[in-house]
Amino acid sequence: MNFPIGELSKRSGVKVPTIRFYEQIGLLPEPPRTESNQRRYGKPEADRLIFIRHSRELGFEVEDIKALLAMTSEPQASCHQADSIARSHLSEIDRRIASLQALKGELTRMIEECGHGRICDCRIIEALADHGHCASDHSRA
Amino acid sequence: MNFPIGELSKRSGVKVPTIRFYEQIGLLPEPPRTESNQRRYGKPEADRLIFIRHSRELGFEVEDIKALLAMTSEPQASCHQADSIARSHLSEIDRRIASLQALKGELTRMIEECGHGRICDCRIIEALADHGHCASDHSRA
DNA sequence: CTAATCCCTCTAGTCGCTAGAGCATCAAGA
DNA sequence: TCTTGATGCTCTAGCGACTAGAGGGATTAG
Structure with a gap:
């Protein structure tokens, strides 16, 4: 429940540099860091990343995915x-x-x-x- | 038979900046220039560019097109x-x-x-x- | 003569990553 | 404890095939 980027990569099937890239373009939030500046993730981030991967595999563009992700945070809409x-x-x-x-x-x-x-x-x-x-x-x- | 880039663009259906780009990547040879440094083209260049356009429309990559173009200069092969x-x-x-x-x-x-x-x-x-x-x-x- | 249109070069942006340099950190075995 | 190898970090640049824009010079029609 508090794993490094390599583990997130294994769980989600998204390569490490790609995860960092997604963070850079705002598709993933900036995660907390350890004292030695390493990213730490939890299950919600893994779920979000899996959502992103499926969406990409289905050919959705990043902007579409941002919109779809925004919706998931308003479940009653x-x-x-x-x-x-x-x-x-x-x-x-x-x-x-x-x-x-x-x-x-x-x-x-x-x-x-x-x-x-x-x-x-x-x-x-x-x-x-x-x-x-x-x-x-x-x-x- | 000695026309500027805009005319080549009209004849070939390829946009002017794209023609210059093709020259840059070696898909089109560098044409002669006027005294005032403007490119001048003839029918062979137009034909070559039409060939390129059709190939691109059919989805061939630039490297493939280079190979196909090279073949046209060896008609007996x-x-x-x-x-x-x-x-x-x-x-x-x-x-x-x-x-x-x-x-x-x-x-x-x-x-x-x-x-x-x-x-x-x-x-x-x-x-x-x-x-x-x-x-x-x-x-x- | 003037104004519109053309032409020039150069740089940077597009999209979604991927690769590499150069360094710090961590976990496990000898 | 030391070392080795994997993993982590940031930063920059590259891919393919263009496209857009800045900032100028040349040409042409009226």
Whole structure:
């Protein structure tokens, strides 16, 4: 119940330098220190860090996570905002999936058409050089 | 056939600062300058830049693009390397799509379960706090 | 001639970490 | 008690691929 940063790292699955970085950007509060200036943590910090890790793994940005964390300290408030953050994140993910699938189609077509001969006949190189060949309108993943 | 950077930008669809950045990192050669130190370009540079833009839009990294560009200057060589770059890029995209789809499933489930009540009952917050609720093993997009 | 638009270089910021230098501290065995 | 190795600390810089802005010079249309 009063452990150093390495132990917190093991419990949370977040690397030590990353924990210090999270403290620096205000995602984790500054913990108490020992006389020799070492950080000491307890279970609440570990829980918070696990929350942060899951949120990051699900692709939430740091600002979103700050908002989600702020909510957990007001348990009686409406969870409308959490819902809205999650929904807008979901639509962003949908957008990215669609975009990647378009790229995949384009790339697959290029690779299939490649005759494995010389550069000057290569459909991959040609497709990259001339957008007229493109089937889809890939304009930013 | 001897135009300034703004015109190159229009022809290629790449922003002016980005063109200068590409020159800096060696993706574009240093062009000749006018007496008053302004860059002047021709059609080959525009073609090269369009090639770069398409490659970036398809998600190729700068190092890959350098390799692809180097190939275009050896038209008699085998296109095996181009094929291999494209294939490994494709498998990376497959990986990212799979990962994003796992996240999407997780998020969708979280949002569906949210009862739109108070924070303390919110399934979104709860799911983020406790990984035991997770269906899939989402470990890095 | 003037005003708007273009062009130049240089620095610093974005995001979410990661790596490394250079040092202090701690725990465990000989 | 000494030593060794792991762990802790701070600080700075780097990643990738740009983007933004400051502070100036050049060009061009009216």
